[in-house]
Amino acid sequence: MRKINLFCYLVIAVFLAGSVAASLTSGYPWSIACYNCILCKHTCPIGIDPYGFVKAAISNEPDLYIEASSIRLRLGEAAELDPRLSLKVDESEMTVQTALAKGISPDSEVTVLRMRAKDAAKFCPLCGNCEKPCPVALPIMKIIEDLKDDGKFND
């Protein structure tokens, strides 16, 4: 039993150490203070889940797919951005590649469901609504502004 406990503690310690190391590498070590209260989730006027940006900073992964449920754009523009972007087309979910394969016109407007954090940052109007309800006052816009520049953390 003691060995199992020790093993579990080691796994948790390695996981936490990995998160801290990754967040230090991304340049946003304060992002690990986020405890996913999701108060920021229902504040974005264009439907982006701000917690997705925080997760991307914690894991130093700008290509992490996050929710972005009200971003509307043309299918052609979405294809240029990311062929694996998840869309809602006529009440069904599909990727850009699938939509184009089905013959949907590149000029038709589609609604995004999930996209990469670095792509979502490009659409963010930097209104600051996501920062207001945060109980630990995380400066989420710093992450978004960083990704908006070049799609990378701390470059």
Next chain:
Amino acid sequence: MENSTTRTAGSAFLFILIVMITTVVAYVVQAERKMHTEGLYPEVKPLVQGTFTFSHDKIEIHMMEDPVWKRIVVYAYDEGVSQVGIVKPVYDRTVIITPDDYPDFRVKTNGNKVVGFDVINNSNGALQGKSFFGILNDAKEGSRCFGIQECLYPLCTRCMDVCPVIQHGVIEMPILKNGAIHPLVHLPGCPRCGKCFEVCKVGVLLNPSKALDKGKGTFLHDDQKAMEPSKGEEIPLNHYY
């Protein structure tokens, strides 16, 4: 004994020194840089204009110019006197609303003032309710206000958050006669800190030197003319055919 005491004191001192250096470095790296701005009055861009064309399967909005953010807020007032809005992309100065478009937010109003807002989108699991296409048609049938605007207030309040004299009401967000929410700057009280137009990302509050450089012409900045376009022209109401 003395050697070990000296060594312990030396180690403790070194440890404290390392902690202090790390703290200073962390503070410098993470500290917010002071915003350097020009000491100019902000220019308020005139309310964006567009013409609505209603058909049975879509509503087309043709704009006079492309917005800075490449997106626009289309709004319509519902029976509860709330402004319901949707953020739509602009392609070739045209916006198309279809029956699949659902509203993104609702702004609660009281007279010509904003009193609150709710965000409505798929991420909060809220019921979608009526499509924006239906709300816009209802507004037209019911002779209620509808139109387009670039300002994201009250979802975005960055200009008011950074204004050092906001308590004196230097920047206001009244609801205009056509239902749009557009900033009004009272120049006599403006300290010309330049922060408001630096933080405005949708291009409604502009740096006057940059606005003029881009040939955008005369803007509304005089307090008396804040609600009227320059040269005595009337703001055309959003019209349709």
